[in-house]
Amino acid sequence: MTAAVAPMSIANAAPAKPAAVTDTPAAVATERIAVTYKAAAVEARSDKAAATDAADKAEDAGQYLRFESRMPTGEAVFDLGGMQSKDEVADVLAEFHADPNVVTAEPDLIMHSMAEEGSDPNDTDYTKQWDLSEPTGGMNVPASWAKSTGKGVNVAVIDSGYVKHSDLEANVEGGFDFIGLTDMARDGDGDDADPSDEGTWGSAEECRGEPKKSSWHGTHVAGTIAAVTNNSKGVAGIAYDSKITPVRALGKCGSGSALDISAGILWAAGVPLKNTPDNPNPAEVINMSLGGKSACPGYYQQAINRAVAKGATIVVAAGNSKQDAAQHTPANCDNVITVAATDRGGDRAFYSNFGNKVDVSAPGGEVRRETDPPGSVTTPENGIWSTVNAGETTATTEAYKPMMGTSMAAPHVAGLAAQMKAAKPSLTPAQIEQAIKDNARPLPGTCTGGCGTGIADATKTLAAVTGTGTTPTTPATHTNNTRVAIPDNGAAVTSAITVTGRTGNAPADLKVAVDIAHTWRGDLVVDLIAPSGTVHNLKPFSSSDGTDNIKTTYTVNAATEKANGTWTLRVQDKAHLLDGTINAWNLTL
Incomplete structure (x- = not known):
């Protein structure tokens, strides 16, 4: 999970707001929760700091909360002191969701x-x-x-x-x-x-x-x-x-x-x-x-x-x-x-x-x-x-x-x-x-x-x-280098790539590389629209992400989509003061 970048101030920018927590599983009755802190937060690397944070939030929520362990992928696991009801878990998760240093807070699920x-x-x-x-x-x-x-x-x-x-x-x-x-x-x-x-x-x-x-x-x-x-x-x-x-x-x-x-x-x-x-x-x-x-x-x-x-x-x-x-x-x-x-x-x-x-x-x-x-x-x-x-x-x-x-x-x-x-x-x-x-x-x-x-x-x-049937297609990169202006706080703009000559569906690890210029990238929502019309969100809005530009490659599970057809990159600026440009983007499939 990519940690949100800490906001940096720019002239005439809107006041920084807490980063929106990404969509996560709804609260359920559980005994534990897992929390992902931003990379810059001390709780992301210090178990002692995470334990202190747990004590503070336990007091605010009026519930038991204890740091238990660290997941191999970095999430902090907190013990709720036994099975808690859905409403009690929701109260604890809300404390973390309100914390600007938290990326996600999710319940342990019973499979x-x-x-x-x-x-x-x-x-x-x-x-x-x-x-x-x-x-x-x-x-x-x-x-x-x-x-x-x-x-x-x-x-x-x-x-x-x-x-x-x-x-x-x-x-x-x-x-x-x-x-x-x-x-x-x-x-x-x-x-x-x-x-x-x-x-x-x-x-x-x-x-x-x-x-x-x-x-x-x-x-x-x-x-x-x-x-x-x-x-x-x-x-x-x-x-x-x-x-x-x-x-x-x-x-x-x-x-x-x-x-x-x-x-x-x-x-x-x-x-x-x-x-x-x-x-x-x-x-x-x-x-x-x-x-x-x-x-x-x-x-x-x-x-x-x-x-x-x-x-x-x-x-x-x-x-x-x-x-x-x-x-x-x-x-x-x-x-x-x-x-x-x-x-x-x-x-x-x-x-x-x-x-x-x-x-x-x-x-x-x-x-x-x-x-x-x-x-x-x-x-x-x-x-x-x-x-x-x-x-x-x-x-x-x-x-x-x-x-x-x-x-x-x-x-x-x-x-x-x-x-x-x-x-x-x-x-x-x-x-x-x-x-x-x-x-x-x-x-x-x-x-x-x-x-x-x-x-x-x-x-x-x-x-x-083994060579006597239809072999997996060798991936190819399809590019659109046409620049598209992104208006400030305006309607969404699009850029399209039409894929032909492929059989079957797109891969489960479709690579989408984007090059977008914008001096406060958190203002932008970026989506990939498949030929079927299905929307795959690549980047959500984040009011506190003030880093310049988006130059990255996203991975999308597009395995249910046909490879051939028109794929569309859709970008919308959802805040005042700054505009931007789609410089180029490509698909590898």
Whole structure:
């Protein structure tokens, strides 16, 4: 996150005003908050100063507030003294929002697994895995194994941890437990190097009104990616020669802290963390079959951006709320591949989120239930079968089970990403995303609201990246050097670039370089308008940012936009006294 620059005085300028806090997740009931201070603020680098600031704000708000720790990306984490109500959290956040030294103040969010359980099968084998091979709803995996089985690629599964299973054990290495909240952890010792799944069961009181059995969710997800194959038992993994690194972040009730998950993202990608052993097996692919309803927190986006910069492709579940994925995180974060779920007939699964944030779809299954007896399963054959444990609380014997959810869809795409990386190690996360989207096939069924470019197709995608299909387009820079005057406190002005000759969608890391002259850049609002008309804000208004000019490159997740068409830079001066000029700008896509 780029810190706002401290204001500098200029003749006849309007009086400086506090910088506007950027859009952040709304207040929710939580135990912790994360605060980003401006780079020039002493609290940004001094834990003692942050602790003093907490004491002052606690007194003003009339609530408990204590400095707890520092996030790897620099945010200060404050403890609220236990779970506080939404209104109490809003009061504390308001104290920080009113502070001109604060860029963002955001609540810790509780994330949940994105799966629904089926029933224990009597027998399991490859023929149950319609999701891999059936031509209607499957992902066309078997023929892709001639091109790649994921050998040499590490996939981190940020989830509930791992319970030992003989159909997966040979492909599991390393891991870490990042659950810091003791009421969720169950192991009683906070962060440690043991990613074992301790069970996610909980009472109705503990689990938002519904009692939960242990799902062994992380092991189910891992099996879809890398279950041992051709071993005469169980199920087949999509990238069955890849390695799984389990990162435990979901505990009791299948819930976990977004702050803990953010640390897990960084560690998984090989980013060094203070007081934590380095990951000896940095992940080329990260799967996150989890989420919650919120805007994307700044600390999430920071962690994702750093992981992607290290070369990790991040795949996330769109969510199971039958809503627009733009309302759910991390599905709505930038630099991720957001995956919706389809059923055996190739329709959007009834529970799956949808919308412009969805990049692609994959099989998630539908395991229908009856109410009498409660929870009885009528269509286990239509679920996604994978590795679990038979224990309803703690682990007992290994088993297989059908589940459904965008949690099941995401690891299909993560497995494909691992196959691609093994087949062509030079592929970047943006190229992997683009190739998956470009080579998806249209849904044979329906998807009200939008399910990305279609159902991911493993064989077609592997053919593309290995030279026998449509390869990812080499990025090119498109420039407009025509100068455009920006009137003082006037109407917005625009400058356009028309892109032709590209196939498929724009990249998830579209680069937008701008050169704008203005002696108080905070007056300006800068937007990129895609050919579809979608507006991507590049720079908000900030009354206190008095630095000269804007000469920078922004990164925009434009993966849902068609590359061809007219892209427009829109700039508006929203304060009195100074005007400016668009000197030039360009797109790299």
